[in-house]
Amino acid sequence: MHIDVLTIFPEMIEGVMNASILKKAQEKEKFNYNLVNFRDYSENRHMKVDDYPYGGGAGMVLTPQPLFDAVDAVTSGKQSKPRVILLCPQGEPYTQQKAEELAEEDHLVFICGHYEGYDERIREHLVTDEISIGDYVLTGGELGAMVVIDSIVRLLPDVLGNEASAPEDSFSTGLLEHPHYTRPADFRGMSVPDVLLSGNHAKIAKWRRQESLKRTYERRRDLLDDHNLSDEDRNFLNEIRQKEY
Structure with a gap:
């Protein structure tokens, strides 16, 4: 370019x-x-x-x-x-x-x-x-x-060190990005969620998806209006809404 x-x-x-x-x-x-x-x-x-x-x-x-x-x-x-x-x-x-x-x-x-x-x-x-x-x-x-x-x-091929970084950015998926954690697992009594230490990739993927939905709902609810949500996504968001009342 x-x-x-x-x-x-x-x-x-x-x-x-x-x-x-x-x-x-x-x-x-x-x-x-x-x-x-x-x-x-x-x-x-x-x-x-x-x-x-x-x-x-x-x-x-x-x-x-x-x-x-x-x-x-x-x-x-x-x-x-x-x-x-x-x-x-x-x-x-x-x-x-x-x-x-x-x-x-x-x-x-x-x-x-x-x-x-x-x-x-x-x-x-x-x-x-x-x-x-x-x-x-x-x-x-x-x-x-x-x-x-x-x-x-930063979106051009091979510019970022990790090619998975850009597609997972906030807004690239239509949602805000999920939270990130790194070492140490416990810092001043603040712990990394257990699921991220489990090694279970399916559970980690589900947690990240739900945290992304939750963060988007809390901070940029408008982004959910046009997003393609699965039944599982809708059920999770309904659970969040019910906790508000």
């Missing part, structure tokens, strides 16, 4: 790209990236990339020319058009399912904005996806882009 990030603050992203899993993924040649300062594409003699909004109002708006030219530069000569992703509070809420979808692509372009917003022609004619990482506003799209990139790259 190749990732282009269009930003006027490339230094914000460099450190994240060259640490932890993202660094290892590059060393394994699973992805590479290019940071593009779209200010370099401005035709304004002062290298401006923003201007006052037509009709008046507070704040400045990113102009279309530098971004259109920057995207043209990173996509020229490509056989297929990449997904061009705009980080924006108005975008679709980001989910694990979206991360899995984008992880199938060969080329992604991220646009990180600043100021009051974007010229609407950027939304209408340049981008393929608008993504929001939450119902709040940041000073720019760089932090959102780093979140999305991290969530995508």
Whole structure:
């Protein structure tokens, strides 16, 4: 996978790209990236990339020319058009399912904005996806882009040390992940559940499934609405509900 990030603050992203899993993924040649300062594409003699909004109002708006030219530069000569992703509070809420979808692509372009917003022609004619990482506003799209990139790259084949890790993540199964424990079995009087020490894989799998259902019911009940539940799952959830009354 190749990732282009269009930003006027490339230094914000460099450190994240060259640490932890993202660094290892590059060393394994699973992805590479290019940071593009779209200010370099401005035709304004002062290298401006923003201007006052037509009709008046507070704040400045990113102009279309530098971004259109920057995207043209990173996509020229490509056989297929990449997904061009705009980080924006108005975008679709980001989910694990979206991360899995984008992880199938060969080329992604991220646009990180600043100021009051974007010229609407950027939304209408340049981008393929608008993504929001939450119902709040940041000073720019760089932090959102780093979140999305991290969530995508870790899904690429052979990036994680254990290939079973990603499919079992919270939200990948549609449920929140079950609790985890490690050594020691007893820490300050707090013990690991006996079933995890039993060596009985069938019982462990059942416990994990039920704990995942319980945690989802307690913290993100909305996720259960569209989840494919077995009769055993429903019976277990009914038991939880009955204990509430």
